[in-house]
Amino acid sequence: MWLLAAGKRDGGAFRSLYDATSPKLFGFALRILHKRELAEEVLQESYVAIWNNAANYQSHLAAPMTWMATIVRNKAFDHLRRSDVSVEIDAEQFDSEVMNALQDPQATPIEALQMSGDAKALAWCMSALEGMHRQVVALAYYHDLSHSEVAEQMKLPVGTVKTWIRRSLEKLRTCLAKREQT
Numbered sequence: 208m209w210l211l212a213a214g215k216r217d218g219g220a221f222r223s224l225y226d227a228t229s230p231k232l233f234g235f236a237l238r239i240l241h242k243r244e245l246a247e248e249v250l251q252e253s254y255v256a257i258w259n260n261a262a263n264y265q266s267h268l269a270a271p272m273t274w275m276a277t278i279v280r281n282k283a284f285d286h287l288r289r290s291d292v293s294v295e296i297d298a299e300q301f302d303s304e305v306m307n308a309l310q311d312p313q314a315t316p317i318e319a320l321q322m323s324g325d326a327k328a329l330a331w332c333m334s335a336l337e338g339m340h341r342q343v344v345a346l347a348y349y350h351d352l353s354h355s356e357v358a359e360q361m362k363l364p365v366g367t368v369k370t371w372i373r374r375s376l377e378k379l380r381t382c383l384a385k386r387e388q389t
Contacts, residue, residue, distance in 0.1 A: 208271070209221070209223050209224035209227070209271075210224055210257075210261055210264055210271045210274075210275075211261075211264070211266075213257070213258060213261040214261035214262035214263075214264060215262070221258055221261075224257075225254060228272065228275060229250065229254070231272070232250060232253065232275060232276065232279050233246055233247070233250050235276055235279050235280070236249045236250050236253070236279050236282075236283050239280065239283040239284070239287075240283055240286065240287070245286060246283075248286070249279065249282045249283045249286050250279065252282050252286075253275070253278050253279040253282045256278050256282065257275055257278055260278075268346070268350070268360065269350070280330075280334075284334050328383055328386045328387075329379070329383065331382075331386065332378075332379050332382035332383055332386065333345075333379070335378070335382060336375050336378060336379070339361070339371070340371045340374070340375045341375070342361070343357055343361060343363075343368055343371045343372055343375070344371075344372060344375045344376070344379075346360060346361070347368075347372055354368050354369050354372070357372075
């Protein structure tokens with residue numbers, strides 16, 4: 208696996224990883240940022256982060272493409288926040304069809320980026336959650352872990368996990384309701 212080898216500072220494996228994944232991840236960044244030059248910049252920052260954090264990748268938490276797409280998504284959102292530009296953010300990572308397409312070796316970048324408006328809204332609202340809370344919700348709902356399994360993975364008390372999930376779901380409900388009104 209290229210990502211694990213990159214975690215051991217294998218430059219050849221990282222190059223192979225880049226060659227295999229950059230078209231899809233570029234399309235992902237472009238879909239969020241809408242400008243080629245911004246997507247290229249974010250993609251470069253993302254691969255630097257992937258290289259620097261590859262040793263921390265945990266295969267039991269996410270597939271490699273999901274993990275890398277999350278990095279690209281977060282870098283794209285960071286860029287949008289820094290630029291203070293009013294842009295519709297469509298963070299499709301939480302749409303299961305898109306994540307399946309991203310992981311499908313036969314999917315083109317365009318196929319990987321087709322998604323529903325509901326998924327866009329959910330991804331936007333998920334991005335507004337605090338990092339740890341977002342991770343707890345993602346583990347529970349996107350990786351289908353029980354509260355106790357999430358607590359074990361995150362090294363948190365089960366009560367904390369339950370509280371964070373409950374509060375996060377309330378925030379998501381409110382956010383989605385506001386987005387429906389616009």
